[in-house]
Amino acid sequence: MIDEEVKITDNEFLRQFETRFNDQLATIEYSQQERKIFLTKVKMPENTEDRTDDFIEAVLEEIKERNTRVVPTSPEIAGFIRKNRRKYKDLLPVGINI
Template identity: 80%
Template sequence: MSKEDLVITDNEFQRQFETTINDTLATIEYSQQERKIFLTKMRMPEGTEHRQEDFIIAVLAEIKERNTSVVPTSPEIAGFMRKNRRKYKELLPVGMNI
């Protein structure tokens, strides 16, 4: 199973991106202000941690399509973006480094 297999849903009512992995719900909560989206909390069901990076990649791709900046306040997402700094640098607001 690859990241292409993940179907990402934006649950605007609960302000979270969602995907189902092994019949369980994984979420990334967010808040949005103007042209920035703050990724605040990530929940991965037990036993699905191996799909965490795929989920983050899929959510970042969704946000990139919206032409919106990302402020990763979740430690998992900030760590992922730091590790992949070159690839995701353009998603950060101007002047922000992680």
């Protein structure tokens, strides 16, 4: 695994976080309501699936800096938060358990 920082951009027009792996676009789609962001769909280019956790982590760190809560409706993101519960449990809204 390549240990490089994942640089993400927030494409507000398309409502998705984006990054590039091997010049291919990876996205996490979202919708936002008040102080919550619903992460709805992860799309990874072929042969980059091993970087999914790196991408999700970069997006969650960005959201943490915005002081916004996360509602993970995507199975990949819910699973990642479950695996990293201690680090990201504070991002979940009150009453949401994964």
